[in-house]
Amino acid sequence: xxxxxxxxxxxxxxxxxxxxxxxxxxxAAVSTATVSxxxxxxxxxxPALQQRVxxxxxxxxxxxxxxxxxxxxxxxxxxxxxxxDITNPFTTAVVHSMEATAHARGYTLMLCNSDEDAAxxxxxxxxxxxxxxxxxxxxxVGTGADYAARMARLLRIPAVLVDRRIRDxxxxxxxxxxxxxxxxxxxxxxxxxxxxxxxxxxxxGVSAGDERLAGYRAALDGQGIxxxxxxxxxxxxxxxxxxxxTRAILEGEDPPTALFACxxxxxxxxxxxxxDLGLSCPGDLSVACxxxxxxxxxxxxxxxxxxxxxxxxxxxxxxxxxxxxxxAAPDEPRQVVLAPRLIxxxxxxxxxx
Amino acid sequence: xxxxxxxxxxxxxxxxxxxxxxxxxxxAAVSTATVSxxxxxxxxxxPALQQRVxxxxxxxxxxxxxxxxxxxxxxxxxxxxxxxDITNPFTTAVVHSMEATAHARGYTLMLCNSDEDAAxxxxxxxxxxxxxxxxxxxxxVGTGADYAARMARLLRIPAVLVDRRIRDxxxxxxxxxxxxxxxxxxxxxxxxxxxxxxxxxxxxGVSAGDERLAGYRAALDGQGIxxxxxxxxxxxxxxxxxxxxTRAILEGEDPPTALFACxxxxxxxxxxxxxDLGLSCPGDLSVACxxxxxxxxxxxxxxxxxxxxxxxxxxxxxxxxxxxxxxAAPDEPRQVVLAPRLIxxxxxxxxxx
DNA sequence: AACGATTAGCTAATCGTTTCGGAGGCCATG
DNA sequence: CATGGCCTCCGAAACGATTAGCTAATCGTT
Numbered sequence: 001x002x003x004x005x006x007x008x009x010x011x012x013x014x015x016x017x018x019x020x021x022x023x024x025x026x027x028a029a030v031s032t033a034t035v036s037x038x039x040x041x042x043x044x045x046x047p048a049l050q051q052r053v054x055x056x057x058x059x060x061x062x063x064x065x066x067x068x069x070x071x072x073x074x075x076x077x078x079x080x081x082x083x084x085d086i087t088n089p090f091t092t093a094v095v096h097s098m099e100a101t102a103h104a105r106g107y108t109l110m111l112c113n114s115d116e117d118a119a120x121x122x123x124x125x126x127x128x129x130x131x132x133x134x135x136x137x138x139x140x141v142g143t144g145a146d147y148a149a150r151m152a153r154l155l156r157i158p159a160v161l162v163d164r165r166i167r168d169x170x171x172x173x174x175x176x177x178x179x180x181x182x183x184x185x186x187x188x189x190x191x192x193x194x195x196x197x198x199x200x201x202x203x204x205g206v207s208a209g210d211e212r213l214a215g216y217r218a219a220l221d222g223q224g225i226x227x228x229x230x231x232x233x234x235x236x237x238x239x240x241x242x243x244x245x246t247r248a249i250l251e252g253e254d255p256p257t258a259l260f261a262c263x264x265x266x267x268x269x270x271x272x273x274x275x276d277l278g279l280s281c282p283g284d285l286s287v288a289c290x291x292x293x294x295x296x297x298x299x300x301x302x303x304x305x306x307x308x309x310x311x312x313x314x315x316x317x318x319x320x321x322x323x324x325x326x327x328a329a330p331d332e333p334r335q336v337v338l339a340p341r342l343i344x345x346x347x348x349x350x351x352x353x
Numbered sequence: 354x355x356x357x358x359x360x361x362x363x364x365x366x367x368x369x370x371x372x373x374x375x376x377x378x379x380x381a382a383v384s385t386a387t388v389s390x391x392x393x394x395x396x397x398x399x400p401a402l403q404q405r406v407x408x409x410x411x412x413x414x415x416x417x418x419x420x421x422x423x424x425x426x427x428x429x430x431x432x433x434x435x436x437x438d439i440t441n442p443f444t445t446a447v448v449h450s451m452e453a454t455a456h457a458r459g460y461t462l463m464l465c466n467s468d469e470d471a472a473x474x475x476x477x478x479x480x481x482x483x484x485x486x487x488x489x490x491x492x493x494v495g496t497g498a499d500y501a502a503r504m505a506r507l508l509r510i511p512a513v514l515v516d517r518r519i520r521d522x523x524x525x526x527x528x529x530x531x532x533x534x535x536x537x538x539x540x541x542x543x544x545x546x547x548x549x550x551x552x553x554x555x556x557x558g559v560s561a562g563d564e565r566l567a568g569y570r571a572a573l574d575g576q577g578i579x580x581x582x583x584x585x586x587x588x589x590x591x592x593x594x595x596x597x598x599t600r601a602i603l604e605g606e607d608p609p610t611a612l613f614a615c616x617x618x619x620x621x622x623x624x625x626x627x628x629d630l631g632l633s634c635p636g637d638l639s640v641a642c643x644x645x646x647x648x649x650x651x652x653x654x655x656x657x658x659x660x661x662x663x664x665x666x667x668x669x670x671x672x673x674x675x676x677x678x679x680x681a682a683p684d685e686p687r688q689v690v691l692a693p694r695l696i697x698x699x700x701x702x703x704x705x706x
Numbered sequence: 707a708a709c710g711a712t713t714a715g716c717t718a719a720t721c722g723t724t725t726c727g728g729a730g731g732c733c734a735t736g
Numbered sequence: 737c738a739t740g741g742c743c744t745c746c747g748a749a750a751c752g753a754t755t756a757g758c759t760a761a762t763c764g765t766t
Binding site: 017063064065066067068071074076078081086087089092093095099100108109111112113124126127129130131132156239265268271272275294295297298299300302 | 370416417418419420421423424427429431434439440442445446448449452453456461462463464465466468477479480482483484485509592618620621624625628647648650651652653655
Binding site for chain 3: 371373374375385386396417420421425426
């Protein structure tokens with residue numbers, strides 16, 4: 001039996017698409033107020049009437065209209081989700097956890113992707129406002145000096161920042177301690193005996209990347225190793241530029257014996273460059289990167305990574321936001337910085353030279 | 354200068370959060386009908402008045418309320434996005450393209466993730482209905498015999514299926530030709546001289562996986578090679594089970610000289626198992642898989658894959674759905690099957706034995 | 707028996723738009 | 737000058753829920 005498209009068929013409840021609360025009221029011979037009260041348990045309704053109302057609801061196939069409810073209550077139970085890049089596996093891991101927490105608390109997410117484009121971000125923000133989202137989870141893309149001011153003007157709803165800070169804009173925030181994570185990774189590499197360690201960084205100005213670079217310098221400092229700018233190049237958090245940056249570092253004079261990529265995407269470009277240069281890992285070169293991901297263990301050798309607690313990040317971000325919506329938050333912004341975890345696998349070894 | 358949380362400050366337009374169309378009307382000394390007409394260009398308004406209205410809008414900082422508009426018009430310009438697994442890179446690639454097309458057409462996506470769980474799927478579908486989504490993009494998770502009937506009852510809004518069919522339920526659909534893609538990959542492996550080729554399949558009953566298995570059998574058939582059930586095991590589209598399936602196949606008697614994974618996640622498990630068994634690729638074993646992904650080229654050797662046209666899938670799905678919403682679609686469902694592309698890299702070579 | 711307190715359910719206003727039908731004003735025509 | 741037909745704009749009724757305020761009815765107390 002082939003069931004045909006149900007949307008094309010008669011809905012079975014009259015001409016209009018949906019049964020309304022008035023249909024229920026009529027069917028149960030009560031007022032709409034009573035129906036509303038029994039559905040929401042917002043006022044006393046005698047057991048007998050409740051029974052009748054529920055039966056009527058069942059009979060006419062009533063489903064409350066969230067749009068009408070939102071209009072009346074001034075609250076939509078929708079959260080905007082404004083992402084810098086939805087194809088990044090770190091992002092999707094975080095989103096996965098956000099979706100679960102939000103739905104568990106009765107909220108739905110409106111998905112927007114800014115594609116690392118500040119103009120799109122602005123458009124989306126405006127859209128979220130006209131749709132009356134109760135709040136926004138934001139992975140911001142901007143870096144400029146006036147960015148904070150522009151966002152402040154645009155952001156007229158409660159917001160929580162994830163992963164990246166906005167300089168000079170104090171908002172709720174959840175992020176990972178990038179400096180500590182990178183410091184731990186570099187310390188691990190140093191402990192194996194390396195002294196020349198290269199790093200491919202994010203675009204300058206983006207907090208997440210800057211912190212990681214700072215962690216790298218701190219680790220070097222700890223061993224009294226001076227920072228060599230020839231060993232640090234920006235890969236713009238993307239794999240293409242990271243490929244070029246890696247080659248530039250390795251083809252320079254006095255190349256490093258180990259490399260660190262400041263995010264997952266750049267690790268791809270780095271691995272590709274290393275392969276193209278005919279170098280073996282960890283024989284010729286040790287490698288590690290920020291962000292853990294499923295594929296890390298499928299590589300040969302399995303990649304040593306700094307894992308962010310993606311589940312906690314997503315859940316915390318949504319909870320921070322919902323607390324604020326509920327008025328259960330102090331006025332000053334709360335900033336949660338979670339601890340990363342170094343996962344040592346096989347891609348780092350003692351230097352051969 | 355630190356800009357503080359703008360949501361905590363005065364909104365600058367009276368006590369209420371937003372300026373309404375009445376505020377604009379009052380400020381411009383016109384009726385709300387005129388404001389609506391100029392904002393939507395839905396009726397003639399003299400240039401002079403238009404000017405006044407726009408000025409007033411600017412002055413009071415008016416932004417139309419999509420909730421109220423939806424209630425009145427009976428249309429929300431929101432699409433439900435009900436995914437089986439948002440962390441899968443194939444899914445996110447498709448979602449990326451859907452988001453772009455939907456926003457370009459003025460639609461917003463409501464994100465729901467069913468986590469391969471039919472019960473969650475049902476809950477989310479109900480939620481999307483109460484939120485009055487105009488339509489749904491669905492990557493379904495169910496397989497049972499009564500699944501089609503349950504979905505038909507639940508699905509009271511236009512829907513388009515992506516990637517997977519629902520048996521006995523005729524709906525708009527966009528998918529990749531899994532049989533053709535797998536056939537091409539297996540033919541490539543056969544052409545290299547392999548005769549014993551193993552396959553790790555998806556959960557039986559899920560159309561996407563079943564088709565790929567069928568393509569495998571067809572390719573073998575073409576060379577007169579009989580199907581050997583010991584070489585085909587289910588990995589349930591997940592990496593854990595795929596790891597076990599791969600080991601089982603390779604540790605059996607008369608093991609294959611080549612392996613095919615029916616999706617990206619299972620390729621991870623497969624590569625891990627191969628490494629753990631101490632086998633080299635493509636020296637001891639050739640490997641290919643369905644689904645291309647960024648990491649495929651970072652592997653050593655770079656993986657040969659069957660790429661799905663993810664951009665086209667996402668865009669087509671949304672367009673099919675919007676066409677139907679606009680009434681610009683025939684009653685009978687349209688099914689778009691796109692061609693996959695075999696990307697030959699380095700993970701397949703002639704058998705050593 | 708009268709009165710006030712309490713209770714159960716209803717009436718109607720409201721949220722912010724869109725849109726239908728009309729109301730004037732203006733022009734051309736006979 | 738009356739008539740009719742535009743043109744512009746406005747008033748008010750929806751859309752489907754929630755909820756403040758009200759009306760009876762019931763009950764206990766004196």
